[in-house]
Amino acid sequence: MSLTNQCVHCGRPFEPDPRVKNQRYCSDKDCQRARKRKWQKEKLLSDPDYRANQRDCQKQWHQQHPGYYKQYRDHHPRRKERNRLLQCYRNSRRRPHQVIAKMDAFKAAQTQHPAVFCLLPLIAKMDALAQKVIIIPIR
Numbered sequence: 001m002s003l004t005n006q007c008v009h010c011g012r013p014f015e016p017d018p019r020v021k022n023q024r025y026c027s028d029k030d031c032q033r034a035r036k037r038k039w040q041k042e043k044l045l046s047d048p049d050y051r052a053n054q055r056d057c058q059k060q061w062h063q064q065h066p067g068y069y070k071q072y073r074d075h076h077p078r079r080k081e082r083n084r085l086l087q088c089y090r091n092s093r094r095r096p097h098q099v100i101a102k103m104d105a106f107k108a109a110q111t112q113h114p115a116v117f118c119l120l121p122l123i124a125k126m127d128a129l130a131q132k133v134i135i136i137p138i139r
Contacts, residue, residue, distance in 0.1 A: 009034040 004013045007026040014026035025035040043050050062068075073080045 007031055 003016070005016050005023060006013055007028070008024045009031040010026065010028060012026060012028075016023040025031045044054065
């Protein structure tokens with residue numbers, strides 16, 4: 001007589017493997033992916049060594065594939081637009097006092113032509129500074 005469990009991810013009943021104690025996910029690929037994602041998320045939160053290793057691997061991958069994301073955005077304009085819209089939505093859900101901007105926003109503002117100016121956007125990181133903007137017309 002075999003017992004059946006209900007999959008935590010898909011909710012379908014499945015017959016657990018007798019070798020796996022407390023099996024909670026069925027063998028479906030999507031369910032196994034969900035199980036792995038959950039494990040990785042918990043591992044990243046609880047294990048600083050694992051987190052550092054993942055960060056180093058990502059850094060190494062980025063060094064080996066320079067320009068990958070620019071090429072991806074160039075070849076997938078619909079996904080680029082979708083991500084832009086989703087980012088606007090995520091930004092709108094932030095609390096009003098949370099400001100986000102790029103790290104080098106101030107440096108970019110300093111190097112631009114005097115008639116072109118940058119205002120601090122809603123999104124900020126690290127050293128973005130609020131600036132008084134004075135428009136200098138070029139004649």
